[in-house]
Amino acid sequence: MRATTIHAPRDIRVSDVPDPTIGAPTDAVVKVVAGCICGSDLWSYRGENDIDAGSTIGHECVGVVEAVGSEVTSFAPGDFVIVPFDHCDNTCAHCRAGMQAACENLGFTVSGQAEYALVTQAEGSLVKTDGTPDDAMIPSLLTLADVMATGWHAAVSAGVREGGTAVVVGDGAVGLCGVLAASVMGAETVIAMSRHEPRQAIARQFGATHIVAERGDEGAEAVRELTRGVGGDAVLECVGNDAAMKQAFAVARPGATVGFVGVPHGVELPIRRMFQKNIGLAGGMAPVRQYLPELLKLVQDGTIDPGLVFDADLPLAEVAEGYRRMDEREAIKVLIRP
Amino acid sequence: MRATTIHAPRDIRVSDVPDPTIGAPTDAVVKVVAGCICGSDLWSYRGENDIDAGSTIGHECVGVVEAVGSEVTSFAPGDFVIVPFDHCDNTCAHCRAGMQAACENLGFTVSGQAEYALVTQAEGSLVKTDGTPDDAMIPSLLTLADVMATGWHAAVSAGVREGGTAVVVGDGAVGLCGVLAASVMGAETVIAMSRHEPRQAIARQFGATHIVAERGDEGAEAVRELTRGVGGDAVLECVGNDAAMKQAFAVARPGATVGFVGVPHGVELPIRRMFQKNIGLAGGMAPVRQYLPELLKLVQDGTIDPGLVFDADLPLAEVAEGYRRMDEREAIKVLIRP
Numbered sequence: 023m024r025a026t027t028i029h030a031p032r033d034i035r036v037s038d039v040p041d042p043t044i045g046a047p048t049d050a051v052v053k054v055v056a057g058c059i060c061g062s063d064l065w066s067y068r069g070e071n072d073i074d075a076g077s078t079i080g081h082e083c084v085g086v087v088e089a090v091g092s093e094v095t096s097f098a099p100g101d102f103v104i105v106p107f108d109h110c111d112n113t114c115a116h117c118r119a120g121m122q123a124a125c126e127n128l129g130f131t132v133s134g135q136a137e138y139a140l141v142t143q144a145e146g147s148l149v150k151t152d153g154t155p156d157d158a159m160i161p162s163l164l165t166l167a168d169v170m171a172t173g174w175h176a177a178v179s180a181g182v183r184e185g186g187t188a189v190v191v192g193d194g195a196v197g198l199c200g201v202l203a204a205s206v207m208g209a210e211t212v213i214a215m216s217r218h219e220p221r222q223a224i225a226r227q228f229g230a231t232h233i234v235a236e237r238g239d240e241g242a243e244a245v246r247e248l249t250r251g252v253g254g255d256a257v258l259e260c261v262g263n264d265a266a267m268k269q270a271f272a273v274a275r276p277g278a279t280v281g282f283v284g285v286p287h288g289v290e291l292p293i294r295r296m297f298q299k300n301i302g303l304a305g306g307m308a309p310v311r312q313y314l315p316e317l318l319k320l321v322q323d324g325t326i327d328p329g330l331v332f333d334a335d336l337p338l339a340e341v342a343e344g345y346r347r348m349d350e351r352e353a354i355k356v357l358i359r360p
Numbered sequence: 361m362r363a364t365t366i367h368a369p370r371d372i373r374v375s376d377v378p379d380p381t382i383g384a385p386t387d388a389v390v391k392v393v394a395g396c397i398c399g400s401d402l403w404s405y406r407g408e409n410d411i412d413a414g415s416t417i418g419h420e421c422v423g424v425v426e427a428v429g430s431e432v433t434s435f436a437p438g439d440f441v442i443v444p445f446d447h448c449d450n451t452c453a454h455c456r457a458g459m460q461a462a463c464e465n466l467g468f469t470v471s472g473q474a475e476y477a478l479v480t481q482a483e484g485s486l487v488k489t490d491g492t493p494d495d496a497m498i499p500s501l502l503t504l505a506d507v508m509a510t511g512w513h514a515a516v517s518a519g520v521r522e523g524g525t526a527v528v529v530g531d532g533a534v535g536l537c538g539v540l541a542a543s544v545m546g547a548e549t550v551i552a553m554s555r556h557e558p559r560q561a562i563a564r565q566f567g568a569t570h571i572v573a574e575r576g577d578e579g580a581e582a583v584r585e586l587t588r589g590v591g592g593d594a595v596l597e598c599v600g601n602d603a604a605m606k607q608a609f610a611v612a613r614p615g616a617t618v619g620f621v622g623v624p625h626g627v628e629l630p631i632r633r634m635f636q637k638n639i640g641l642a643g644g645m646a647p648v649r650q651y652l653p654e655l656l657k658l659v660q661d662g663t664i665d666p667g668l669v670f671d672a673d674l675p676l677a678e679v680a681e682g683y684r685r686m687d688e689r690e691a692i693k694v695l696i697r698p
Binding site for chain 2: 115119120121123124179251252275276277282285291293294296297298299301302304306
């Protein structure tokens with residue numbers, strides 16, 4: 023099959039690789055209808071993560087079931103499915119506790135930007151749509167494989183509550199989905215910290231009541247002013263670097279929780295401030311499968327349209343251009359069609 | 361008055377210092393009936409915190425109101441009161457949210473091991489007992505000024521729930537109070553990590569169902585075995601150093617929260633594990649006033665007897681001996697009578 027591969031920093035190619043096949047009775051193979059590029063793919067692209075030269079890349083996709091293993095009974099070829107980036111059996115103790123991201127049989131999508139993707143633990147991981155969805159709904163469905171579920175996880179982890187104040191640090195696709203999540207969960211004030219006009223516009227569409235363009239001390243001061251000197255009741259850290267984490271703790275009120283979902287890189291937690299102000303940290307890799315049925319319902323009934331985070335739609339052949347645009351912040355998130 | 365003062369590492373004296381006086385209308389002066397030595401006092405004693413030579417030390421006490429400022433209307437000379445180590449107005453936005461440890465008018469007891477202590481924000485901070493308590497109840501009442509409230513805060517922060525599993529890291533007085541708190545809150549399994557037989561005995565009296573004497577990987581393995589391979593639902597970190605924090609994260613199940621209340625010293629948080637396993641961190645300085653009415657009721661009705669953590673009772677003149685015993689772990693916690 024044709025698949026996106028990475029060979030070195032900034033060296034993204036489309037290569038011929040072996041088709042995935044059913045290797046275990048719990049596997050399924052999905053023919054990818056749409057995949058996309060994740061902010062976390064850029065860590066490899068920029069050489070900040072180790073690269074296994076020639077390996078496939080991409081962990082987000084939706085598509086049609088092509089083949090299933092003998093233990094996969096709820097899905098059959100032809101079903102349109104959302105593929106959580108983190109595969110889980112949905113039956114182990116961690117899954118039963120809602121923590122599918124720590125499943126004892128955890129697996130990952132490794133060729134989401136390709137013609138086919140292998141799903142380990144297909145029975146526990148996949149979720150079907152009601153029939154074959156309209157093309158217009160594909161982008162929003164695709165966000166449920168990772169980015170929307172991850173933004174939702176940030177909001178859940180931060181403890182967003184009806185009537186409260188949520189502050190979102192990071193205006194990437196995850197941050198924007200965090201804004202949408204906080205808004206759907208009923209936060210009365212949703213403050214998006216963003217300096218980029220097109221992202222601010224989406225944040226407003228997603229329910230942000232205020233935009234704070236300042237960063238650092240000025241950003242913290244702006245949030246304080248918007249929250250009557252108190253700080254945010256719930257703070258969503260949707261980047262993963264040290265500056266964003268420090269910003270998150272700076273805008274959190276005493277007793278609040280920072281919900282973090284960005285893969286941490288070079289983060290040093292401000293433990294003294296955490297202690298003195300009782301500001302907690304919760305979150306991590308999103309248990310996508312936990313949220314998927316609820317989020318699918320919200321997409322299918324039109325309550326949310328998280329697909330708006332895609333501002334570019336490229337054929338697989340142009341995937342390298344997609345990486346370039348995201349790396350240079352020309353695009354928020356790029357959809358890839360095999 | 362006679363007061364405990366610190367002059368250099370391991371140099372604790374009883375000195376004559378000026379009596380505290382009412383300096384602000386929100387002040388009260390309390391004649392100390394009993395004070396005690398806190399594990400956190402040992403940071404200074406060991407030279408790990410800066411020392412202001414000749415300053416008074418001690419932040420835990422109970423006693424009788426001696427004088428009040430003009431704005432203190434709920435207390436009068438003669439009232440027996442618990443003095444939260446962290447004073448608060450109990451009216452600001454943070455206090456109203458239950459986070460009195462971050463009060464806008466935060467103050468601290470600074471001469472708890474002395475004849476008199478000044479309480480700033482007396483109206484918001486103090487809690488009266490029902491009449492003058494029996495001598496036998498003094499130790500338990502004294503724990504409410506800090507150590508029992510702090511153990512309680514660890515349990516609240518860790519999210520201890522009825523029927524769940526709680527693991528307590530640290531067998532100092534705070535850890536033992538954490539065991540008691542987890543037990544009172546209904547945890548079905550309470551695992552105390554302790555290597556010291558006398559402390560194990562108190563842990564059992566306080567409701568520990570299991571003792572794990574191993575540490576490090578072996579300790580984590582022992583907890584895993586006791587929790588059917590899953591880990592603790594709630595973990596109380598009651599020490600504040602790096603080894604204890606790492607232990608706490610090692611025994612927590614995915615999705616759990618580590619409740620931390622030990623003043624952090626040299627702690628490096630395992631952020632990768634936190635992310636990958638979704639293990640949160642919450643807690644900090646205890647909002648003593650928040651818990652005080654509830655805990656006082658539990659002491660007065662005999663439900664809890666946290667005073668058992670005191671295994672030494674010394675006159676003020678021997679306070680230096682008390683520090684020595686706690687430093688050398690000959691005593692768990694030392695009560696000081698002026």
